[in-house]
Amino acid sequence: MSHGCASQGIPIVTGYDTLSATDIQHSLSQTHAEVIYLDPHLLGTASIALENSQVKTVIINTGSIFSGGYDIDQFRNEHPQFNVITYEELIQLGRHNLKEPIPVKSSDLFCIMYTSGSTGLPNGCCITHENFLAGITGLLGGIDDFVSDQERVLAYLPLAHIFEMALENLVMYIGGTLGYGNPKTLTDASLRECNGDMVEFKPTIMVGVPQIWETIRKAVLSKLNCSGFVAKTVFWTAMSFKSFAVRYSLPGKGVFDDLVFGRVRQMTGGRLRYILNGSSGIADSTKEFLSLIVAEMLTGYGLTETCANGALSSPFEQTTSAIGSTSPAIDVKLVSIPELGYFTDADAGPCQGEILVRGPAVFKGYFNNPQGTEKAFAPGGWFKTGDIGEFDDRGHLKIIDRIKSLVKMQGGEYIALEKLESIYRTSQAILQVMVHADFEYTRPIVIIMPNTKFLQDKSRELGFSDDDSTLSSERMSAYVLDDLQDIARRSGLSKIETVTGVVITDIEWTPQSGLVTPTMKLNRRFILNYFRDEVEKCMQSIG
Missing domain, CATH: 2.30.38.10 (Luciferase; Domain 3)
Structure with a gap:
């Protein structure tokens, strides 16, 4: 659809499928869009946003794998003001009305891409054909030396994300193979009697955000903790040897890959050569852990406004910092x-x-x-x-x-929230974390989405009573706080960077709940408003 529009000089407007009707209405009214293309399960949300828009035609992707939502005929009957057609009908219209490509100028608008809106209504970034092609060329310049047309890339981020759109066009350009997955079905753990996307597709390169990599690391550690003494000893000995060999460029660094780390690598399909972290920072310990046992982790930095260009690591010039x-x-x-x-x-x-x-x-x-x-x-x-x-x-x-994300504390020093979150996120006890600080206080606190299964297992291991085993108990909060403070000590954090309080939440942090954006970035304002009472109580308790 994107390429077809580009061939006719038609600008496209992107939107995340997790956006609220208000956000969709904002982008539709601002851009005066006349056509919308969407999956059937989004018709319910879209129907509200379409009421006061200038949209005349609704194209429905009937080939979508997602079920649910409006019946198409029902939608037609309820909204006679729209010309509703399916994607298949659009193809037939095109076959009977062939059009030659319309040459575009480099300065012509290719796309209005809306940011995910973590600080209010999203901004529409105007990206020209020159911008987008330069962006892909820039990314190619960073990877050309270590990729080929044999690559298999698993794509699961939304196309409304600039990096995903650039990545998919880049894979097509080099002649690689794209496989489409879903964040909820990446691993076998979330499926019954069926392989996960990674095992089934066997990618050679995979892109992800910190939450994905932390989930994989914690899953490996969880299985390892259930192993016997000998298995644990062999694993950590192999890790230490490989880490030493990599650090000093010694031969034999891959000697344990199949023998010790083979089962872990099979969880990701067994063919991964590189994994790439984007979106936000990741803890050095997580990066090293996954690089040693799964595949070498590269890191990238870019923004929607720069067409995903910024900086990119290379396997030939890796640095730890x-x-x-x-x-x-x-x-x-x-x-x-x-x-x-x-x-x-x-x-x-x-x-x-x-x-x-x-x-x-x-x-x-x-x-x-x-x-x-x-x-x-x-x-x-x-x-x-x-x-x-x-x-x-x-x-x-x-x-x-x-x-x-820099906050000035009571003593005049600044702390970097995202840096601290990348470190505290390594805790086995949590799945998501937001560090909160206030200039009226000397130390920060954290708001977390707990790893419920881990905490339940840990409470049994430590002999907690039934009352103490609940997520809201003081003893559970004390355990999580002790764990985070231990991580702070081992990571060399200063006193003002060490958290002194914890708020354990009882809701899943998803784009649907509004606590994170569609790209899994923290929606700080929404989180603070949602848990305002708990945060104020926690801040007051630490003085």
Whole structure:
């Protein structure tokens, strides 16, 4: 559908399938869209948003694997004002009304891609044909040396995400094979009498977000903890040997891959060569763990506004602290932020500052939002990412945090929330975590989505009473807090970075609940509002 529209010079507008009717209505009314293409199970949500829109034609993807939703004939009867056709009917219309491709200019609009909206209504990023092609070319320049047309890439992120759209076009360009999966069916664990997507498709490359990788790591550790003493000893000995061999580039680093780590690798299909983390930061310990037992983990950094371009690590130039080289499709510079203590003056310490980007892959501005566009750009066409970065001595870019995620504490020091979350997320006791800090207090707290099964097993192991075994009990909160504080000590966190309170929530953090965005980023404002009473009680208890 995207390529067909591009061939006729028709701009597309993307939207996540987890958006509320209000968000969909916002994008429809702002862009004056006249056609909408969607799966049948989304007709219920869309029907509300369509009421005050300029949409005239509704194209329904009847080949969707997702069930449920409106009956198409019922939708037609209830909404006679729309021209409702199926995708198959659209194909037939095209066969009987063939059109030659319409040449487009590089400056023509290709897509209005809406951000996932973690801080309010989403912004529509105007991406031209030049932007998108430059973005794909920039990504290709970062991976061309280690991929081929033999790659099998498992795709499961929404196409409304810039990286997924760029990735799929990139795989088509190199001649690789795409396999479409679902986050809920990636592994065998969530299925009965059926292989998971990874086992069935056997990808060679897989892209994911920190939550996916932490889930895999915790699943491996959970199975390992159920093993006997000998199995545990063999596993950790093999891990230590391989870690040492990799660190010092010694031969024989793969000697235990099949013998010790083979079963783990079969869980992911057995053919993975590289896994790529994107979206947000991941703990160094998780990155090393998965690189040693599953496949080498590469990390990437990019934004919707830069067509997924920023920095990308290479298997030939891996570093433990930085991401990697910047994309050839953009220029990157750092600008000092004196009020936050970040300076680009090399004599004053590490070269740190806000990351600014310009180049052909950088978008043209926010749709119908001149004030937002003006605020987003510095003189000279430099886009202000809002991220704080650092260049190491090899010219590799490291992401420290987001400016909006830096919080000034009572003593005047700043803490980086996303950095802390990537560390605390490694706890076996939790599935999701948000660090919350306030300038009126000296230390932060955490709000968590618990790993219920792990905590139930742990409470039995520790001999908790029935009352203490509940997630809301003081003893359970104390156990989780002790675990997080132990992680803080082992990770070398300072006193003001060590949490002093915990709020255990009883709801799943999903895009449907509104606690995370469609790309699984924390919806901080919504989380704080949702658990306001619990957060205030926790903050008051720590003084």
